[in-house]
Amino acid sequence: MLSIKSLTANVEGKEILRGIDLEIKPGEVHAIMGPNGSGKSTLAHILSGRDGYTVTGGEVSYMGINLLQLEPEERAQKGVFLAMQYPVELPGVNNMTFLRESMNSIRKARGEPEIDTLSFMKQVKEKARLVKLDEKLLKRSVNAGFSGGEKKRNEILQMAMLEPNLAILDETDSGLDIDALRTVADGVNMLRSADRGMIVVTHYQRLLDYIEPDRVHVLAGGRIIRSGGKELALELEAKGYGWLLEEAAA
């Protein structure tokens, strides 16, 4: 469903991605790991269409279309979802209103009718319960004044509601205690399905104890320097990134 070929990109003239190749099939969960500054978040942002990155080469094909030429909302409407490392606060914008407008604009783009209030309410309450997000937070402004854990749960709730084809989780584990981490992972696992691809970007192996990946890629210096099965993550946990970097440099 997602095919990245020789992708290169810079930020303010500085080369961050130096040739990324990645194939993701429906139903697969890919973990992207790597040291800080390796380009993990850049990749996640480019896939979702954030400004400030210049793609200098390569291509990204998503379900047969050129993803890079789409606006962020067009990507979302076609099923690309980014759970952010730092979810943005939207003071004054009601959480439920936001979620509903998002759902409806995605449904509209797919030619589906708007969701009726009753089933929306039912769904959102049910899913909030699953991700253990306090119902009170649904009535507040989006992420405003939420704790770190609440923000991440809210991201997973949005993901559950918007039902993406391709979910990208950017350092979703950062800043979470073990209970919150487990809740978030449970939410993600629940959403695993045969037609949904996922990219889990993380610095630590920890998250992968709960979300078992099909493939693990190590990103360093803007390249994928090693790919393997889930055992690669365990190896990284035991040995750190140093040996891989040395190997790559050799």
Next chain:
Amino acid sequence: MSQTTTEMEELIESEYAQGFVTKIESDTFPPGLSEAVVRAISARKDEPEWMLEKRLEAYRYWLTMEKPEWAKINHPPVDFQGISYYSSPKRPVALESLDQVDPELLATYEKLGIPIDEQKALAGVAVDAVFDSVSVATTFRESLSEAGVIFCSMSEALREYPELVRRYMFSVVPYKDNFFAALNSAVFSDGTFVFIPKGVKCPMELSTYFRINEARTGQFERTLIVAEEAGEVSYLEGCTAPMRDENQLHAAVVELVALDDAKIKYSTVQNWYPGDMQGRGGIYNFVTKRGDCRGDRSHISWTQVETGSAVTWKYPSCILRGKDSVGEFYSVAVTKGYQQADTGTKMIHIGENSRSTIVSKGISAMKSSNTYRGLVRVAAKAENARNHTRCDSLLIGDRCAAHTFPYIEVKNPTAQVEHEATTSKVSEDQLFYCRQRGLSEEDAVSMIINGFCKEVFKELPMEFAVEAQKLLAVSLEGAVG
């Protein structure tokens, strides 16, 4: 409460530490202002013809102007004919070493804690001491001239570098700018000229000490600092004045010009005689200070610690013309007794991506009045301009006043302007907390006030920062510490 206030006031009423008169022979014009006086000033200084013409134009224009009235300032009218417009020490001014400086003058500086000696060299500070209106001692000219930096009195600059002065003088503050700028342009006595050529970082901090000494002598300093492309300079100005019972007028003009990538840092500690505790005497300080960030990526920073003068009217400003230019204003203003300070800044954003920061800390005690007045203007063409302003006022005693008047005018939708201001007194909780930990009330207040001003003090050059903290402690002695 009233008990504390009284104690505080007693402590504030410490004698003005710098209040003494130096006995020195001087050549002073009789009071009065006329075209003849303007001509005489110019002649005495052996100025080029164009300078005299400019002075006369300014004088004639000044005659057509009315003295401005400000809502928050009250003072007896200034008798402009009662002021002497020129005063200079009689001793010869061309000195080769400190031995030739009038010993009494040197002693004065010693008392003020401003030694002109080798220690300054070690500290990396060159001193251009202005005693009344004429420079009498200049040190470290050589190492500066090796770097290509010109640092001299304005009189000298007009003789030695007339074309350079002519190119920049009045280009930032035209004589028509305001009443006091016009007066200054007509009769300015002396001042400082600094020129930093292209690519030069001035090897030391430059400083000037001003004093007002002669009775009824208006001081009309004129300072011009130009930093060419990528030039950098840090300039320090410190002021004290002896005790007088008659009001004295001071109307200086400071012009700064920064070309592409140039950086000028201008720091002031102002501690002129504020008048006595009954509100008699004291300096009237009506200053026009303006920096022109003419070049792209240029940077002008004003830092001031204002503790003196009976009346202060002063708005060091930045015209942010260049792309990516930066303007900064950091101010601590302390008023006590019957002092009135109306100070602040103007940040005029014209260039794209221009940025400005304003931090103003006002402390008012006793019957004084302390006003922040500022303008942030974003012109229609100033894409992505940014301003952040923070104004805090602290009140000590229940008869003082603190006012905050910011004006914000925005004509560009990409601008981001933020202004925040607070007014409060030293919190009882903070005081109690400090005292409970064993600090005296004085020390506690002093500590809290120093903390309040920290954001500004950290912008001062190290040596000045220490002086400023000492000054603050002395100024609010007893009131606070």
Next chain:
Amino acid sequence: MNAPLEEYKSKARNSIECLMKPDDGLFDRRLAALARFEELGYPNPRLEAWRYTSVEGLLKQDFATPPADITVNQLEVETHFLKQPLAGRLVFVDGLYQAQLSECQHTGIKISSLKSALAEGNRRVLEAVGSQTGLGEDGFAALNLAGFQDGALIQVLEGGKLSAPIELLHLTSRQATGCKIPTRHLILMETGADAELIERYQSLEEGIGSFNHLVYEISLAESAQLTHKRLQMESDQAYHLSDIHIALQARANYRGVNAAVGSRWSRTVLHNRFMQADAHCELDGLYLVSDGQLSDYHLDVDHQVPHCTSRENFKGILRGSGRAVFDGLIQVGELAQKSEAHLHNANLMLSRRAEVDTKPQLMILADDVVCSHGTTVGQLDQQAMFYMRSRGLNEEQAKRLLCQGFIADVVERFEDPELIEILNQRVSFQETLAES
């Protein structure tokens, strides 16, 4: 400037003379106010309070005195009534009191037209008119006293606690185009009274260019409470000037919620005077301007007595060639120890041609106080825009939601869903996209 001034003066004099038969008991005061106006003239930009707001456009309109007699389509007017239960209703069409459309169903209040109260020689009312404003601080205020036609008299009696709001509806019809409507409201909240007043200004059609010129005198006796919701939503051709004077006695509480979302030119001045200790005042407001519109809010919150608290929050969105002026003054006098006052103003600038001039002010003469003000000018947060777009919203939707979010805290202050709905219908952010 002089010719229209002379003309305006003579017209004002004429309209006063019309009122004098029979004498409404204010004859001397009206003449004195006229003399005051002649002394002051119209405000000019040299006056600090009028620095950013020009009256030239308004004077050019040369507004005439409205017809004393108009035809009112009752059914049409009724469609504008609030649907919710009310304690009373006052309706003015083109400045004329509509007795047949007004009602009062509550025992704790007295509602009538100011004109009829004056005609009856109501002594208390006679004394109250002008007691807070004097003859006027600027020419407009003086002119209003000299020439006001009518207005509302609302008296909430001692201890009266209203279970439902009072509606005060101002409508302008086509017949009022080109006319000035000088109106004066007197609101007397007696000791312990508690009421909510919902006030709206609406034009019956788009394009009606009238000039609503109001002066309010609102007094709250000890422990009285008033929630005053004002929606100014006249046509985009209308002019609006409101001078609102509020005086609070001990423990009184005034909550004002304002919206200026119509008019070509509107200026609202809120003077809040604390007369005794322990009173509280809250002012919230929002303003939206688009092409050719000017909105001006002036606040003057005056603490001269101790232990009073105030809070102000005003938000504005500027589009097209809209202009906004905000001036928020907090004064704390020497005796006003233990005052607490906080003011906030935020502006969202969405267009290249818009302009905002904002000036919060603190004038503090007492030391044991906690005062603050803050103001911002900015635009939509790009991070938030991206976040919303990555959730599938298009740019327009994202902008609309962010704009609504920006003013949400002020809108919430209207509390009442019916009012919020009325406001939302008028406030659309559809054109935000086209602009920037």
